[in-house]
Amino acid sequence: MSTIQIFDPALCCPTGVCGTDVDPMFAKAAADLDWAKEEGIAIERFNLAMDPQAFAANAVVKAFLERSGEDALPLILVDGEMMLAGRYPNRAELSRWAGVSSPKLNPVPAGNCCSGGHCG
Template sequence: MKKLEVFDPALCCSTGVCGTEVDQALVDFATDVDWLKKQGASIRRFNLAQEPMEFVNNTKAKTFLETAGAGSLPLLILDGEIVLAGRYPKRHELARWFGIRPNIEKAEIVKSCCGNGKTCC
């Protein structure tokens, strides 16, 4: 299976899902990473604040950081090739990269209490 490496900006913890003000994009991505791992995907995340040597030891990450700067993170490298930078991918993008069918649940249709789509007021 393919291997995804995620080079995160400096975060307060390994996922960035901590503290009082949580970025929803980080919450969504952490959920999607867990989902992908359950599908058998190989994903490793590196936090600039906690694992700076991973950035130095990866030629593409090091060059990217030197050229674009830490403000351009996250950087995603799939099988040695940069696939995305500057934002976290959506589940459908991750699924496409790994050749996995995305598990997207349909939203439940909520009917009006008055029926026929009219409001009660």
């Protein structure tokens, strides 16, 4: 299975979900990453404010920051290869990158099943 590394911008806490005024983007990302971990997906997260050495020690991340700056974070690497920048991945992306298929990923939309639990 692949390892997904997330290089976060400088956050006040490891997830960005803290304080009284939480950005909904961070809340959704935290929920999606928790889901991915429950699915067995290997995820490592690095916060620029708390783990600056992780940013400096990774050549891909260091070059990205020199080229694009901190405002372009988050940066997502899969097995060391840059996959996404500027936003957090959704569950479908996390699942695809890790090679995980989850029935929880694509629930049946409400109203698409007949009563009695027998879909036709």
